Amino acid sequence: MLEIKNLSKTYEQKKFLKTTRLKVLTNINLYIKQGEIWGLVGESGSGKSTLARIIAGLEAPDTGSIVLENKTISFPRKSMPHIIQMVFQDPLSSLNPKQKIKNILDEPLKLNTNYPHKKRLQIIKSWLKNVNLLEESLEKYPHQFSGGQRQRIALARAFILQPKLIILDEPVSALDVSVQAQILLLLKQLQKQYKTTYLFISHDLAVIRYLATKVAVIYKGHILEQGLANEIFSSPAHPYTKLLLSCAPKLKGKISRILFKKHTKISSHQNICPFVDKCPVKKEQCLQNIPKSIQLSSTHSYVCLYK
Numbered sequence: 001m002l003e004i005k006n007l008s009k010t011y012e013q014k015k016f017l018k019t020t021r022l023k024v025l026t027n028i029n030l031y032i033k034q035g036e037i038w039g040l041v042g043e044s045g046s047g048k049s050t051l052a053r054i055i056a057g058l059e060a061p062d063t064g065s066i067v068l069e070n071k072t073i074s075f076p077r078k079s080m081p082h083i084i085q086m087v088f089q090d091p092l093s094s095l096n097p098k099q100k101i102k103n104i105l106d107e108p109l110k111l112n113t114n115y116p117h118k119k120r121l122q123i124i125k126s127w128l129k130n131v132n133l134l135e136e137s138l139e140k141y142p143h144q145f146s147g148g149q150r151q152r153i154a155l156a157r158a159f160i161l162q163p164k165l166i167i168l169d170e171p172v173s174a175l176d177v178s179v180q181a182q183i184l185l186l187l188k189q190l191q192k193q194y195k196t197t198y199l200f201i202s203h204d205l206a207v208i209r210y211l212a213t214k215v216a217v218i219y220k221g222h223i224l225e226q227g228l229a230n231e232i233f234s235s236p237a238h239p240y241t242k243l244l245l246s247c248a249p250k251l252k253g254k255i256s257r258i259l260f261k262k263h264t265k266i267s268s269h270q271n272i273c274p275f276v277d278k279c280p281v282k283k284e285q286c287l288q289n290i291p292k293s294i295q296l297s298s299t300h301s302y303v304c305l306y307k
C-alpha cells in the first residue's frame with residue numbers, strides 16, 4: 001500500500017552567520033503492505049519523525065518518491081484523512097484544549113463526510129466505547145483526562161475515518177509503564193479488528209517487539225536493517241542492531257539512553273557506512289568502501305560490507 005523509494009531529506013541549519021546542510025534521511029526504501037505493523041526503531045535524532053512527517057504529507061522530501069495506493073504522491077500535498085492519520089507522543093499538545101471531546105472527534109467527520117449530525121454522534125459514541133472511554137467524556141475538555149485517557153481520545157480521532165494507515169510517533173513514550181501496556185493492548189486489538197496498517201515509531205525495543213510484525217532499524221537517517229520482527233530479534237545481522245539488542249537486556253532498555261563506544265573518527269568520505277565510527281567490528285575497508293545491501297531472505301536485509 002505504501003512504497004518509499006530512495007527518499008532523502010536535508011535541513012538547513014543556521015549557526016551564527018553560517019548555514020550548513022544537515023542530511024537527515026538518506027536513500028530510504030521501505031515497502032509497506034496493507035495490514036502490516038511496521039516498527040521503526042532508532043535513537044533520538046535518527047530521523048524517525050522526519051520520515052513520519054514526510055509520509056503524512058506534512059513535509060516534502062528533497063528527492064525520492066512515495067507511492068501510496070498505487071499513486072505517486074506529489075509534494076506539497078493536501079492531507080488524505082481517509083488514508084493516513086497520525087498519532088503523536090503528547091496528546092495534550094495534539095488535542096485542542098479549547099474544544100470538548102465531542103467536537104474534537106466530530107471535526108474529522110464534519111470536514112470529510114456528508115453524514116448528518118445524528119449519524120456523526122453515533123459514530124463518535126461508538127469510538128469512545130472502542131477506546132474504553134465513558135460517554136460522559138463527550139462534554140469534557142482534554143485537560144480533564146489522564147495522559148493515557150488523552151491518548152485514547154487521540155486514537156479514537158485517528159481511527160474515526162477508518163484510515164488505511166496510521167503513523168504512530170512514540171505514542172506511549174510519555175506514559176507510565178502500566179498505562180503504556182494498556183494502550184499497546186488497545187492498539188493491538190484495534191489493528192486486529194480494522195486491519196489498519198501501522199507505522200509505529202519508537203526508541204523502545206520492548207514496545208516494538210510487542211507490537212510489530214516487521215521492523216526497520218534507522219541510524220543517522222539510514223535504514224541499516226529491515227525484516228520480519230522475528231528475524232530481527234532472533235537473528236540480527238547488522239552490528240548496530242546486534243548492539244541495540246545486546247544493550248537491551250530483556251528488552252527493557254531505552255536505546256536513546258545507551259552510550260555506545262566513544263566516537264573515534266569521522267570520515268570525510270560521504271558514502272561509507274554511517275555507523276563506521278562507532279562500529280565494534282569495523283575493518284579498514286569500511287573507511288574506504290560503500291557498504292552493500294545484503295539480502296538474507298525475501299524479507300530480511302541489511303547494509304554492511306560484511307556477511
Ligand SMILES: Nc1ncnc2c1ncn2[C@@H]1O[C@H](COP(=O)(O)OP(=O)(O)OP(=O)(O)O)[C@@H](O)[C@H]1O
Nearest residue numbers: 011012013024043044045046047048049050051203
Ligand atoms: N525543521 C527542522 N529544521 C532543522 N533541523 C531539523 C528539523 N526537524 C528535525 N531536524 C533535525 O533532524 C534530525 C532528525 O530529527 P527527527 O525529529 O526526525 O529525529 P527523531 O528520530 O524523531 O528523534 P527523537 O527520537 O528525539 O524524536 C535531528 O538532528 C533534528 O535536529
Ligand SMILES: [Mg+2]
Nearest residue numbers: 048049050169
Ligand atoms: Mg521523533
